[in-house]
Structure formats: structure tokens, C-alpha cells
Amino acid sequence: MSQRVRRTIVGITAAVIAFLSAGQPASAHGFTSTAYVDVAEGNEGHIRTKLGLEYDLFVVSAADYEDDDPLFKTGTAAFETGGAKEQSAALNAHAESAVRYVTERFSVTSDGRACTPTQVGDFTIGRREGVPYAGLLLDWACSERGDDLEVRSGLFPDGETYVKGTKTIVTYELDGRSGSAALDAGHPSFSIGQPWYERFWEFFRLGAEHLLSGIDHILFLLALIAGSRRLREIVLVATSFTLAHSVTFMLAALGLVDAPAGIVEPVIALSIAVVAGWHLWRLWRRRGHASDLETAGRGHFSLDRAGWIRLGVVFCFGLVHGLGFAGALGIDEAWSWTLLWSLLVFNVGIETVQLAIIAALFPLLIVLRHRAPTAGLWATGVISAGVSAMGLVWFVQRTFGI
Incomplete structure (x- = not known):
């Protein structure tokens, strides 16, 4: 040759x-993040969602959203030197801005009408894959509880430049129906009770995209x-x-x-x-x-x-x-x-x-x-x-x- x-x-x-x-x-x-949401029945016909959000990303994103919010200073300090107690305290001290960041990017609707969220209890701290995750429990009151319940997530979007390609993994057990869905920027929402083949495609696509990336x-x-x-x-x-x-x-x-x-x-x-x-x-x-x-x-x-x-x-x-x-x-x-x-x-x-x-x-x-x-x-x-x-x-x- x-x-x-x-x-x-x-x-x-x-x-x-x-x-x-x-x-x-x-x-x-790459720098990606995964948010977790469990959807279940609440009291008096309400809907409960339990969110798990990567703590340091949540603190930085919520603080930047609020422009020099003190959450950034206390939250990052707790991440670097503190434990779960200090981290949850930092979020609870600035719960209003932290919750507002979430509820403007995550929503539940019933028959096309928005449900109203209320925080239940304090922020908690757990761990996933070796990093701290913030737990947030929200109660959603819907004016009329219909069969068409939609969950939409725009948490930690690419435009905030901290991470790219955030996934939101949703599991639900509601009205006798259970299932799961994978949300991202290209597919930000799903309806609870969606056909099996739509759920199949969501996780199939997630696996294919993961290998390609x-x-x-x-x-x-x-x-x-x-x-x-x-x-x-x-x-x-x-x-x-x-x-x-x-x-x-x-x-x-x-x-x-x-x-x-x-x-x-x-x-x-x-x-x-x-x-x-x-x-x-x-x-x-x-x-x-x-x-x-x-x-x-x-x-x-x-x-x-x-x-x-x-x-x-x-x-x-x-x-x-x-x-x-x-x-x-x-x-x-x-x-x-x-x-x-x-x-x-x-x-x-x-x-x-x-x-x-x-x-x-x-x-x-x-x-x-x-x-x-x-x-x-x-x-x-x-x-x-x-x-x-x-x-x-x-x-x-x-x-x-x-």
C-alpha cells in the first residue's frame, strides 16, 4: 500500500x-441533571406532587432567577461545608423564592385549567447518585377535577446555561391508573393515562438518545x-x-x-x-x-x-x-x-x-x-x-x- x-x-x-x-x-x-416527580392523590380531591431536585443546581438557578437572592450565599455555603440539616435550613429560610422558581416551570392542569400549588411542609434533603437532592412537596387544588390531567415540566432549561438536556422522570399512581413518563425540552408534558405506546416511545427515545450522547x-x-x-x-x-x-x-x-x-x-x-x-x-x-x-x-x-x-x-x-x-x-x-x-x-x-x-x-x-x-x-x-x-x-x- x-x-x-x-x-x-x-x-x-x-x-x-x-x-x-x-x-x-x-x-x-456532559453536564446534565435529572429531576424526579411522584404524582399521587391528595386530600379532598387535590393532587400531590413530590419533587426531587439536584440541590446545588436548584440553589444556583433559583438565586439567579431572583437576582442576588440571599439564597445563593447561604445555599452554596451549606453545599460546600454543611450537611443535610444546613442545606434544608438554607432552602427553608428562602422558601418563597425557591418555590416560586419551581412553580413557574412546573405545572399541573385539569381539563386545560391550571391547578393552584401550595407547599406542604418544609424542604427536605436526600441523596441520589452521591449528591444531595432537595425534596419539595406541593399540593395542587384544581377548580374542577377532570379526567384529562396534564403534567408539564420546564425545570432547569438549557437557556439558564447551568446544565443541558435536563430530564424529568415522572411516576404516577392516580385515579386507579399508574405509569411513568420521561420529559425533556422536546417533550415537556404528558397526560396521565396516556396510551401505553406513547410511554413506550418516551423511554425508548430516552435510551436511544442516551447512547448517542x-x-x-x-x-x-x-x-x-x-x-x-x-x-x-x-x-x-x-x-x-x-x-x-x-x-x-x-x-x-x-x-x-x-x-x-x-x-x-x-x-x-x-x-x-x-x-x-x-x-x-x-x-x-x-x-x-x-x-x-x-x-x-x-x-x-x-x-x-x-x-x-x-x-x-x-x-x-x-x-x-x-x-x-x-x-x-x-x-x-x-x-x-x-x-x-x-x-x-x-x-x-x-x-x-x-x-x-x-x-x-x-x-x-x-x-x-x-x-x-x-x-x-x-x-x-x-x-x-x-x-x-x-x-x-x-x-x-x-x-x-x-
Whole structure:
């Protein structure tokens, strides 16, 4: 293969990886937040909503909304040096402005008419995914209680510039109906009692968007694709990865296992570097037998000892990626069949996009390997090198908080 062709392959591949990685923070899912809402029956026909809001984001957003509100000073001080008692005290001391921030961005309507909110009790503080969350209980009085109840959320919008892509996970048990919904800027509202297929689509879309926005998981898939020689091999490793991350995703999302993000995120980054580096090591080890690699994948396929080890490594790293998926979704509600259904659909969205990426890229790589074997080796080598380097960079950033 000519030097010109090699340079072209290297340049194109490096550009693709650089494009995918550009602007990605140490946590490759970016600065996002998830709000939680439980909707239930209240007294005298009223509706009760229990909201869970990320404490530090809530304090900064509500204070900025009020222009130099003292909530910012007391709230941020409590976040940096205080505990749950100090944090709840900071919110309760400025409850009027804090509640006003919420009620101007979150609403409940009945048959198209707005319901009136009233705070019940004080703010409370709990923890989700290792960070403090503020709990706010609101009682909604509706002039006429109809069958068409709509919940709308515009909490922590992109325009406030603190976070991007806020999700609001709503679970409800009302009027004999129960279910869940996922709200965001593109889909800010839903009607309680909506058809099952609409709820299915919401969580399916949420899972698909999560994988597409998680550049670390995409790079891990690229490493798997680059290091696989046959369709059967990529099917095996993809299945291993899918089974592993599905198990831990469900267990973590249901609150049965727990692992701090400070450990999970660096290990995910390390997994990217290791899986991509595995292929580079195999290329280097067989550098004197290029013909073997160029014809690899033709004829009968079977896993050798190294192949089985790679499969096991992918499975182990898949377990960690599942914890990352659950951490990003952030659900830790009490067990229910509705919650399980929502998690399964979310996972289906992840798997669909994962299979689509493999189906789109792996055949192209196979064609390149068969028509220009040496070019195929160079392409997979450059992809693996770039992915491995990115994984190592993220590992250092996430480990040392750079």
C-alpha cells in the first residue's frame, strides 16, 4: 500500500475520532441533571406532587432567577461545608423564592385549567447518585377535577446555561391508573393515562438518545468493531457486552446494587483504552505475519484462547458500563412493575442504537478488509490507537478530577 493511501486512511480516521471527541468533558455524558416527580392523590380531591431536585443546581438557578437572592450565599455555603440539616435550613429560610422558581416551570392542569400549588411542609434533603437532592412537596387544588390531567415540566432549561438536556422522570399512581413518563425540552408534558405506546416511545427515545450522547460508549463500540474479524465474532462480543450491561443496569436502577460514579466513570474510560489496546497488541504481536491478519476471518471461525479472554474482558467491562447507564438515568425509585417496564424499554432503546451502529460500520470494515487487506489493517490500527488514547485521557481526567 502506498504512503499516500496510508496517510489518507490515518487522516480520515483521526479526523472522525477527533470530531466525536471534540468538546467532550471528562464525564462524557456532559453536564446534565435529572429531576424526579411522584404524582399521587391528595386530600379532598387535590393532587400531590413530590419533587426531587439536584440541590446545588436548584440553589444556583433559583438565586439567579431572583437576582442576588440571599439564597445563593447561604445555599452554596451549606453545599460546600454543611450537611443535610444546613442545606434544608438554607432552602427553608428562602422558601418563597425557591418555590416560586419551581412553580413557574412546573405545572399541573385539569381539563386545560391550571391547578393552584401550595407547599406542604418544609424542604427536605436526600441523596441520589452521591449528591444531595432537595425534596419539595406541593399540593395542587384544581377548580374542577377532570379526567384529562396534564403534567408539564420546564425545570432547569438549557437557556439558564447551568446544565443541558435536563430530564424529568415522572411516576404516577392516580385515579386507579399508574405509569411513568420521561420529559425533556422536546417533550415537556404528558397526560396521565396516556396510551401505553406513547410511554413506550418516551423511554425508548430516552435510551436511544442516551447512547448517542454518550461518546464513551460509542468509542467502546468502535473498539469492539475494530478488533473483530468476523460477523460471528462481533455478534459474540456485542452479545457479551449487552448481557453484562443489561444485568447491572437493571440491578443498579432498581437500587439493588450501588457503585459511586467516582469509581465507575474512570473504569469505563479505562475499559475503552484496554479493549482498543488489545487489538493494537494483537497487531504488534503478529507484525511479522501480515498475511495471517490480512486473511483473518476467511474460512472456518473459532475462538482461540485469546479470543475467549477478550470475550471475558468485554463482559466484565460491560458490567461496569451498565452501572454507568443506570447512573446517567438516575432512577432509584422503589420497586414496581411500572418502573421495571420503563427500565426495560429504556434498555431496548440503548440496544437498538448499539445494533444500528454495528450494522452500519462493521460491513464497511469487512468490505475494506477483503478488497484492500493492508488498508483494512491500517484503518483498524489507527481507529484502535485513537480510541485507546482518548480512553487514557479520560481515565486520567476522571481519576484526578482534571
